[in-house]
Amino acid sequence: MSLPVRPEDMRASDAEREVVQQLLHRAHADGSLDLAEFDERVVAVWRAKTRGELVALTADLPQVVERPLPPPPPPPVRVKPRGPSALKVLTTIWLSVSAFNFAIWLLVSVLGGEGVVHPWFLWVAMPSGAVLGVIWLLVGRDRAAG
Incomplete structure (x- = not known):
C-alpha cells in the first residue's frame, strides 16, 4: 500500500514551470522584482523538481490581476487616388466635344x-487634347514611381 502524495510533493511539468516563469516576468515588468532577482528565480524555476518548490518562488509576489487587452x-483607411478617374471623366468630355x-x-x-471646308475642329481638339495627353503621361509616371 502506497502513501498518498501531497500536491506540493508532486513532480512539476515543463508547462507548470513556463507558467511560473511568465508570472515572474509579469512581476518584473510591474517592478516587484529587480533584474537580478528575476534572473535568480527563473534559474530556480527550471531547477525545481516539485510543485511546492514552484509555489515557494512566487509566494511573496502580489497576485497579478489580469487586465483585458485593449x-x-x-485597420488604416486606404484612400483611393482620384486622379485617374477624374482624368477619365475629362477625357470623355474632351472626346464628346x-x-x-x-x-x-x-x-x-x-x-x-x-x-470640303478647312478642318477648324482641329483647332479646338488638338491643343486641349495635347494638354490632356501630357497630364495622362505625368499621372502614369507618378503611379509607376509610387
Missing part, C-alpha cells in the same frame, strides 16, 4: 455646297 486599432465639333464640320462640308 482592442486592436482599426471633339466628336460634336467634327460632326458639325462634316455636316457643313457635305451640305454647305462649297466642298
